[in-house]
Amino acid sequence: MNSKEIKIDQIAQAIARVKTIAICGHVMPDGDSLGSELALGIALRKMGKEVLLFSPDPVPEAYTFLPMASEVKHQLEDNNQKFDMFISVDCSVPDRLGDFIKLIQLSEQVVIIDHHAGSTVFGDLYLNDPEAAAAGEIIYDILKVLPVNIDSDIAQCLYVAIVTDTGSFRYDNTGPETHLRVAELLRVGIPAARINKQLYEEKPLVGLKILKEALDTLTLSGCGRIAWMCVKREVLQKLGAHDEHVDGIINYPRMIKGVELALFYREMGQDRFKISFRSKYNLDVNKLAALFGGGGHSRAAGCIIEGDFESIQKKILEAALQVLEDAER
């Protein structure tokens, strides 16, 4: 057994010994965080455990169709409630548990299951595998060791975890093992096509309206390597839209032929802008964001800048052209 398999075995054995278990994912939960938490919760209940599911933020509407999603709680019934075990899924930064950071103190044993690189080591059993495409992949491996059958409900949750965190198997975190696990999940007999429709074809109308407004602002640099769009507050207000409706719009400038760097300006308030950076193949946008006090990953980063919009755009474009030139030299 390799060290990951040993850790999976240890976690499975520890789980088998306890009775009351709290599970929580990270703030602003995504498909992997929720899918992993629900899959684990359903499986442990099937094993006779007393399981409570928590999330610091509400379940986004897109994921409310998941089995047992309605049982996810946003506060403890009792602030002194004790648990034999707390399992943090898809989260190894205590602050990202929001209020549920207190579960660490309230539980006899703390287990961390995550796949994000560069996180904090905490808890009694810590398994963070950045090679895993999704926390859902690790949960799958743990459930394979536990005396529980992966039924359709569990398989649906794990499928959502994996499909969302791999961008429908398009991202470079997707390996042969990902497809092998998903083949097994489909064998259980889940309605995968319907799940994909629920995930990707039930978007609020206002999202398309914002997309239209954002496309109205689409601009390319002279070299065609940089493209950007912006959304002002007044547009969001006019459409009755929230910040969440803007998510994903930055993918549009990036999908243009020849574009390596996409920028998205979101007005946060008077003279205050959040700028998102995305690169396609090679550019390290983390470096670019860092020039303006921001950060992130090499392909996705962001920063917040205050000032006049015109001069912010000028500054960002100059820096972006420079970083691009340095990278392609």
Added chain:
Amino acid sequence: MNSKEIKIDQIAQAIARVKTIAICGHVMPDGDSLGSELALGIALRKMGKEVLLFSPDPVPEAYTFLPMASEVKHQLEDNNQKFDMFISVDCSVPDRLGDFIKLIQLSEQVVIIDHHAGSTVFGDLYLNDPEAAAAGEIIYDILKVLPVNIDSDIAQCLYVAIVTDTGSFRYDNTGPETHLRVAELLRVGIPAARINKQLYEEKPLVGLKILKEALDTLTLSGCGRIAWMCVKREVLQKLGAHDEHVDGIINYPRMIKGVELALFYREMGQDRFKISFRSKYNLDVNKLAALFGGGGHSRAAGCIIEGDFESIQKKILEAALQVLEDAER
């Protein structure tokens, strides 16, 4: 062995015996048609066969990155050229071979490899498996039987065939076997994430401009179950766009929450409209298209109508509401 395995074996044996082979896919080639043709061509050349690759229409720019794509020919060098074998891939309707229908006469043996339901049985060896998600899946199975190693070039072509025909594994043609085959293709070591970027993130700028114009026309029925958009000729002319740039835009009205039926009106000429119909979960749009002399599949169909745009829209909407009401009763 089941009947499909027997057929695969027969085809593999027949291929092993011949020397000169012509391969052709269908008109307006897509990722499956081209990926399957190229994968087979590369493999057969590795086996020492003399292979010529044909396509009735040019290779779309999105697929020019595929290995050996530049070797696909659009006409015969010599109208009397003879082949030991002609293999029609992803096509079992002779007319969809365009001019290359003549390969049927020019070849001693004709092999059909397809997965489209309801096609014409022709040729000496006919394998049409509507259970296959892509022709690429059948080619994969044939290559597994032939004495040839699936190398990175072949694996890339097969990956593109499968990923495009399954909508990135979202459509209901995607089964466990699809993911198992793809796991094997990834094991060969192909740059899958980069391929996905080349397929889905290198779109012509004009496509986003048309999307913006189309979103400007987005309208929903009072019940919120039907959404439609249109693109007029003058818009295409203004943007210097071609019909191919409009492809896929109908996905946008369908992805709205609550919408079951999406319509897209494309002006073909003076008082002449092509109408595309797409349904999300249950509605049979083939029936709807048939009311106007069109046809297609249950989730995707189309028709062409002549007349004044206002009255066409009125007629279509009335019929659509009726079909929807009948279906949901």
